[in-house]
Amino acid sequence: MCLDLSASKHSFMSGLYIHIPFCKQACNYCNFHFSTSLQHVDAILEAICKELHQKAALLNKQTIHTIYFGGGSPSILNTNQLKKIVSCIQSLTDTSQVIEMTLEANPDDMHPEKLSDWLQLGFNRLSIGIQSFRDTDLLLMNRAHNQEQAIKGIQLAQEIGFNNISIDLIYGIPGLSHTEWLNNIAIAIALKVPHVSSYCLTVEPKTVLAYQINNKLLPELDDEQANEQFILLIDQLAANGIEQYEISNFAKKGYESKHNSAYWSGVHYIGIGPGAHSYNGTHRTWNLSNNQLYKQAIDKHSVYEETEELSPFDRYNEYLMTGLRTREGIDKHRLSKLIADLPIQTYKSGFSKWINEGKIIETNTHYFLSKDARFFADGIAAALFEKPSSI
Ligand code: SF4
Known part of the structure; x- marks a missing residue:
């Protein structure tokens, strides 16, 4: 890509x-x-x-x-x-x-x-x-x-x-x-x-x-x-x-x-229609997933979408999930920038287990999945997630 x-x-x-x-x-x-x-x-x-x-x-x-x-x-x-x-x-x-x-x-x-x-x-x-x-x-x-x-x-x-x-x-x-x-x-x-x-x-x-x-x-x-x-x-x-x-x-x-x-890559998108999602870099929004309720709300100019602000944890975890799924993998520089917003010192300890098992390959700039680990991408990403309670 x-x-x-x-x-x-x-x-x-x-x-x-x-x-x-x-x-x-x-x-x-x-x-x-x-x-x-x-x-x-x-x-x-x-x-x-x-x-x-x-x-x-x-x-x-x-x-x-x-x-x-x-x-x-x-x-x-x-x-x-x-x-x-x-x-x-x-x-x-x-x-x-x-x-x-x-x-x-x-x-x-x-x-x-x-x-x-x-x-x-x-x-x-x-x-x-x-x-x-x-x-x-x-x-x-x-x-x-x-x-x-x-x-x-x-x-x-x-x-x-x-x-x-x-x-x-x-x-x-x-x-x-x-x-x-x-x-x-x-x-x-x-x-x-x-x-x-x-x-x-x-x-x-x-x-x-x-x-x-x-x-x-x-x-x-x-x-x-x-x-x-x-x-x-x-x-x-x-x-x-x-x-x-x-x-x-x-x-x-x-x-x-x-x-x-x-x-x-985290580019912004606008979703239109029942159930569609949007993202503007800081917030994720999703429309009502019911055709009739969506239509009624649009007609009445009332609220047809819900919004959540992405916390620094959300942004970090989302990048882990999407980055690990791509051929290039996770860019260490971008991950470091995201981690700077979290009250944790380093992400490296979580990665070493997977690197030692040969599931994640580390280069100077990136982490990416080995071929045998790709089927388990979402599970591996989830294991690397950071949560406020994990500190
Ligand atoms: S029901 Fe079938 S055709 Fe319709 S969205 Fe689902 S997978 Fe696609």
Whole structure:
């Protein structure tokens, strides 16, 4: 990742995130905020435009470099609906400096006309929710597409002119053998996809997957299987020039996600829509995750977001978490600056245990994870967290 979007140097840079909280059907593992009732789509889009207007002054104070439409499933919108939001953004802020505009898309929404319209609207990157090229996995996860649509969707997008394409793939799925997982990776490579985001299937509370496992309709997820598939992924993609630059993200040189890289570098971002989060360097804000309550609050000009001020501990711990997940790792100089705000003398003792175990590698300037430790990144970061009570 060659981007340097650190907040300290470039606090004027910003990302804009738009949350479209609708999906055709609920995937059984998903706990994002979305609704499968499409009755109120236009009303929520209206509210999103109102929120953009309410934040016009804030938007105008920033130079927006990346725009990301996520969800939910933004590709579910028809062209007029998508155009409404894009036009609203363009009418409120200068988008001439935008270098990356991403649309999350599901294969079952990727028809030739829609793909051409997305290009016309200015989207230059697609993040496609493939998850697996195997029908068995897609059925198990209750995805709305099949293998054929997955492959066709990518090919169509490429034919129509999208060359900056990311696909999501999930590993650790019950019944997914290593051979079948390698086949999924091989298909991604054969399709010449320049970016892959890959996640371990996890059981989130209150999901259908949690119900299925708790009621023994599916086996418990197997961490060892998942870790082995993660290592296979790292090796296979690297052998084909697609390098891991963050724990869950892999790209050919130059195709790293600028929007997400900015998140990990502490760049400010503005989130719009139900459940969207924002960050301004000192505060984190999140909108109501309920479509109707969000809409009512926007209409009444009442409060639709909650804010928390990040304490020096929060800022230190967040940097540990995000830094350890990236290829470059944690910059010692930046960590020292953050620790200067804490009532502790040194962070080094916590690191030495992991360095001695070979899980963290130390250079003169950075700490980063060894390949075998990457699967455990979040746990290792959490073990290094500092808390007021730990002093
Ligand atoms: S399409 Fe995406 S957001 Fe919607 S339910 Fe599936 S995983 Fe969740």
